[in-house]
Amino acid sequence: MRIRFLGAAGTVTGSRFLVSGTSTQFLVDCGMFQGSRAIRRRNWDAFPVPATDIAAVVLTHAHLDHCGYLPALVKQGFSGPIYCTPNTGSLVPIILRDSAHLQEEDTAYARRAGYSRHADPQPLYTSQDAETAIGLLLPRDFGQAFAVTDEFACRFDPAGHILGSSTVSVTETGPSPEHARVVFSGDLGRGNHPLLKGPHPPLDADAVVMEGTYGDRDHADVDAEMEEMAEAITRTINQGGTVVVPAFAVDRTEVLLTALRDLMDQHRIPVVPIYADSPMALAALSVYRDAINNADPEITTATIAEGISQIHLPGLHEAHSTEESKKLDTPGPKIIISASGMASGGRVTHHLKYFLPHPNNCVLLVGYQAMGTPGQQLRDGARSVRIHGQDVPVNAQVVDIEAFSVHADRSELIDWIGSARPRPAAVYIVHAEQDSASALASQLEDTLGIPTTIADDDMTVDVTAGVTG
Numbered sequence: 001m002r003i004r005f006l007g008a009a010g011t012v013t014g015s016r017f018l019v020s021g022t023s024t025q026f027l028v029d030c031g032m033f034q035g036s037r038a039i040r041r042r043n044w045d046a047f048p049v050p051a052t053d054i055a056a057v058v059l060t061h062a063h064l065d066h067c068g069y070l071p072a073l074v075k076q077g078f079s080g081p082i083y084c085t086p087n088t089g090s091l092v093p094i095i096l097r098d099s100a101h102l103q104e105e106d107t108a109y110a111r112r113a114g115y116s117r118h119a120d121p122q123p124l125y126t127s128q129d130a131e132t133a134i135g136l137l138l139p140r141d142f143g144q145a146f147a148v149t150d151e152f153a154c155r156f157d158p159a160g161h162i163l164g165s166s167t168v169s170v171t172e173t174g175p176s177p178e179h180a181r182v183v184f185s186g187d188l189g190r191g192n193h194p195l196l197k198g199p200h201p202p203l204d205a206d207a208v209v210m211e212g213t214y215g216d217r218d219h220a221d222v223d224a225e226m227e228e229m230a231e232a233i234t235r236t237i238n239q240g241g242t243v244v245v246p247a248f249a250v251d252r253t254e255v256l257l258t259a260l261r262d263l264m265d266q267h268r269i270p271v272v273p274i275y276a277d278s279p280m281a282l283a284a285l286s287v288y289r290d291a292i293n294n295a296d297p298e299i300t301t302a303t304i305a306e307g308i309s310q311i312h313l314p315g316l317h318e319a320h321s322t323e324e325s326k327k328l329d330t331p332g333p334k335i336i337i338s339a340s341g342m343a344s345g346g347r348v349t350h351h352l353k354y355f356l357p358h359p360n361n362c363v364l365l366v367g368y369q370a371m372g373t374p375g376q377q378l379r380d381g382a383r384s385v386r387i388h389g390q391d392v393p394v395n396a397q398v399v400d401i402e403a404f405s406v407h408a409d410r411s412e413l414i415d416w417i418g419s420a421r422p423r424p425a426a427v428y429i430v431h432a433e434q435d436s437a438s439a440l441a442s443q444l445e446d447t448l449g450i451p452t453t454i455a456d457d458d459m460t461v462d463v464t465a466g467v468t469g
């Protein structure tokens, strides 16, 4: 089989891998590029292959950088099935509707405020395109192979990253006696997720395409980071300030709520109102609640035993409408959790504009911050950030907490590929900035002796059973 890397090669976003045989081709993931303006601009390029020639899409999980381009592909004529796990099938509609809505909103705002470079800014896709893509979703259970085209079958196995997340095994099914198999890691979880079971090892793979987001570092000690977070929240609340947390709406909000509940139970932070300010986060929260209530096989036994009180807080308020969201922009002790996680768009940008200039407030960064995003500038100590074409002074305290990462770190990535049986003949690293990818590649070659290649943008490789070149 042939793999062409159409995104997440040399960068962390825009996961799209084209798998082709002699007569059919399909995509593993169909993600959006996020981050700096230069990277985001790639969303506007014509898709490198005619969308009508793609037979199907197989999704690893519901994050925007893996599914967010689907409506754009549909807009260009794609009409095949989009295979995903059942929980991914519940989360993708939430993500795509929100993404389309955000783009429509941001376009309208840019038009009104006149800060776009374009005379007549247009969204990448509309809510209608998102609905058409949602209509193509076709859930398949974990652990069961299903035919994708005449030449290929796929199987989902748990990846432990977010609810529904999976690795994808792609196997040739043609008439030749030798069938090559490639495992795509998707995004890998950590094995210590408070709600989800850990990732499944890659089995019988000739080659593995694996993520390397944190390939150059290990996550900091969780207890120390929780302490740092508790101190920052307590200090802010005691001086009458507001804590703003830009958070990926799916999963991060759930993990964060679990942690805040623990800190409040242990009296390590004051009990203050917490606002979940993202309609997407609230919708995702109910998918997690259902999974816990239904004792979904992805959920840990301990979580099922404890029930949804794990992610339910007495002081939790939900801001559904834009009006409710705007009302939060007043001084006073509270915690606001709002998307997007890299502060590159969405409601959190309005909160940051309001809260960043005042030193009593605090911004907690809890997720990956891609190069060129306001989140990355805040993390790196910028004195001002540009939001909606305006320079906003940064006087609030900024605290970076990595404890909430739902990505495997260097050791966990090495453990995962080390658990492969048998050893794959080749590994291709994707979904990583250059430094992380190089660090991980040399580790894999040195410690495990696996020939490792950092995927280049638009690179093509052929994988044959037993031999990879």
Ligand SMILES: [Zn+2]
Pocket: 061, 063, 161, 187
């Ligand atoms: Zn992800």
Ligand SMILES: [Zn+2]
Pocket: 012, 063, 065, 066, 187, 431
């Ligand atoms: Zn990702």
